[in-house]
Amino acid sequence: MKREADFDELARYTGEWMRGEGPESDIVISTRIRLARNLADFPFIRRCSDEDRLSIERTVRARMESLTDQHWEAAQYVDLEPLSEIDRQLLVERQLISREIAESNGSRAVAFDAAEGYSVMVNEEDHLRIQVMKSGLDVKNTWEQVNRIDNMLEEVILYAFHPRYGYLTACPTNVGTGLRVSVMLHLPALVITEQMDRVFRSMQRINVTVRGLYGEGSQYTGDFYQVSNQVTLGHTEADLLALVGDEVAPKIIEYERKAREALLKNNRDDLHDEVSRAMGILSTARKISSEETMHHLSKIRLGISMGLIDQLDVKVINQLFLQSQSAHLQKLQGRILGTAERHARRASFLQHHLTGKEGLWN
Amino acid sequence: MKCQFCEKPATFHITELTEPAGPQVMHLCEEHAKGFLHKEASPPMTAIASALAKQLSQGSDDLEELDQKECPVCGISFFEFRNSGRLGCPYDYTHFEADLRPLLINVHDKTEHIGKKPTRSAGTADSLARMIGMRREMEEAIEREDYERASEIRDELKAMEDPIAPPANDSDETS
Numbered sequence: 001m002k003r004e005a006d007f008d009e010l011a012r013y014t015g016e017w018m019r020g021e022g023p024e025s026d027i028v029i030s031t032r033i034r035l036a037r038n039l040a041d042f043p044f045i046r047r048c049s050d051e052d053r054l055s056i057e058r059t060v061r062a063r064m065e066s067l068t069d070q071h072w073e074a075a076q077y078v079d080l081e082p083l084s085e086i087d088r089q090l091l092v093e094r095q096l097i098s099r100e101i102a103e104s105n106g107s108r109a110v111a112f113d114a115a116e117g118y119s120v121m122v123n124e125e126d127h128l129r130i131q132v133m134k135s136g137l138d139v140k141n142t143w144e145q146v147n148r149i150d151n152m153l154e155e156v157i158l159y160a161f162h163p164r165y166g167y168l169t170a171c172p173t174n175v176g177t178g179l180r181v182s183v184m185l186h187l188p189a190l191v192i193t194e195q196m197d198r199v200f201r202s203m204q205r206i207n208v209t210v211r212g213l214y215g216e217g218s219q220y221t222g223d224f225y226q227v228s229n230q231v232t233l234g235h236t237e238a239d240l241l242a243l244v245g246d247e248v249a250p251k252i253i254e255y256e257r258k259a260r261e262a263l264l265k266n267n268r269d270d271l272h273d274e275v276s277r278a279m280g281i282l283s284t285a286r287k288i289s290s291e292e293t294m295h296h297l298s299k300i301r302l303g304i305s306m307g308l309i310d311q312l313d314v315k316v317i318n319q320l321f322l323q324s325q326s327a328h329l330q331k332l333q334g335r336i337l338g339t340a341e342r343h344a345r346r347a348s349f350l351q352h353h354l355t356g357k358e359g360l361w362n
Numbered sequence: 363m364k365c366q367f368c369e370k371p372a373t374f375h376i377t378e379l380t381e382p383a384g385p386q387v388m389h390l391c392e393e394h395a396k397g398f399l400h401k402e403a404s405p406p407m408t409a410i411a412s413a414l415a416k417q418l419s420q421g422s423d424d425l426e427e428l429d430q431k432e433c434p435v436c437g438i439s440f441f442e443f444r445n446s447g448r449l450g451c452p453y454d455y456t457h458f459e460a461d462l463r464p465l466l467i468n469v470h471d472k473t474e475h476i477g478k479k480p481t482r483s484a485g486t487a488d489s490l491a492r493m494i495g496m497r498r499e500m501e502e503a504i505e506r507e508d509y510e511r512a513s514e515i516r517d518e519l520k521a522m523e524d525p526i527a528p529p530a531n532d533s534d535e536t537s
Contacts, residue, residue: 040452040498043435043452043494046438047436047438145403147478151481154481158482158484159483159485161480162389162456164473166475166477167480172466172469173447175466177475232444233466233473234472234473234476236477
């Protein structure tokens with residue numbers, strides 16, 4: 001396990017999970033599974049003293065460093081406390097850490113691998129949050145990897161476990177398996193055809209939650225929705241994985257496909273117009289916010305998936321989604337930018353990548 | 363009527379229609395109602411709040427009495443848990459067991475873990491509590507520079523962490 005990370009280098013590449021491949025990748029962006037775990041001999045974060053937090057961070061780091069697993073060797077361990085705000089934001093944009101841990105105080109850290117298949121947050125809401133992300137709908141492989149990391153950590157860390165309640169977590173909504181499987185879906189056709197409300201309602205009946213791209217409490221932007229299991233106790237991991245991966249996600253994918261087909265059949269010209277306009281705005285705008293960028297990139301992604309745009313790869317769009325966000329943009333520029341300047345640089349960055357023109361970028 | 367989150371009077375009575383268990387009535391003060399309506403309350407908090415509301419409307423424990431109950435290990439009160447939605451230590455699941463059970467049923471519809479089990483475990487809830495207590499004692503020993511006592515406790519803790527016979531394990535492998 002390495003002790004440093006090159007954030008400038010990190011900003012230049014997208015993670016493995018954003019490569020736009022894998023099963024159902026025209027609709028499914030990624031599959032993510034996280035496990036919540038706590039150390040047996042410490043209070044939960046809320047009742048931890050500063051010394052406790054420091055002691056947890058040091059203990060976990062030392063135990064992780066003692067691991068000789070070959071898959072673990074590429075991992076980088078980053079102490080989040082001394083990190084600059086922009087570097088923390090960069091990790092949030094890449095979904096390697098949560099907004100909560102980025103904005104909290106005290107000793108906290110993250111271990112992640114270079115290809116970003118996984119990350120382990122230390123001192124988030126729980127002492128450990130182990131997560132693995134993969135491109136497309138790939139619940140089985142994602143689970144196998146997260147389970148392997150959990151087994152590996154369990155050999156060196158004694159978890160808080162209760163024979164009746166399972167893995168004990170700070171919030172009772174995570175207790176039991178501590179497992180949350182989330183599938184990130186791109187559902188523009190359901191949004192255009194105003195069917196999302198129906199999807200929400202049908203999901204709530206079967207213990208599944210639907211949220212916007214950046215997790216809890218966020219606004220829905222860019223037609224991206226995250227579907228995850230609501231319950232964690234009283235079911236096996238296999239049941240929860242099957243609920244989201246075999247039952248719910250395929251059903252929503254089917255709805256979205258039908259909505260796309262209907263759009264092509266009944267509103268092809270309108271849709272083509274909308275996609276082309278989105279392309280036009282991002283190729284020519286001189287200043288643009290990240291929300292507006294998300295909105296138009298979403299339309300372009302839909303256009304590519306439906307064969308209305310053929311000169312662009314979805315991989316490029318995924319890259320633009322990531323790199324047009326504030327921290328990435330600033331890292332790529334190598335300096336801190338004010339809001340107005342960010343909007344201008346974002347516009348020229350998008351123009352450069354969508355039209356191949358040098359524009360104002362670099 | 364008091365707000366479900368604090369001691370202020372509840373002036374907002376919100377019926378949440380989107381809860382899986384059916385409509386839930388929330389009784390909130392102005393401040394908490396604002397937070398709730400602006401979706402500042404994260405989904406777990408909403409789930410906990412509505413579960414507690416249901417529990418209270420069903421006339422379970424007297425809330426004031428319950429709020430003052432404290433965990434002997436971490437010192438968190440039920441009031442603090444109710445406000446933050448976060449527990450203070452693993453032992454809370456034992457100390458507040460009866461109080462948390464209706465909430466677990468509301469949130470998960472189940473009260474027993476049937477999934478993966480670790481290959482080694484600290485044993486009972488009491489030994490988890492003891493380990494937290496010992497760690498605290500060790501820190502105090504270090505503070506008063508009683509390094510001999512601190513290292514004794516460290517050794518004891520280490521012995522407790524060493525592999526113990528795994529609990530009955532029949533559903534470890536899931537894929």
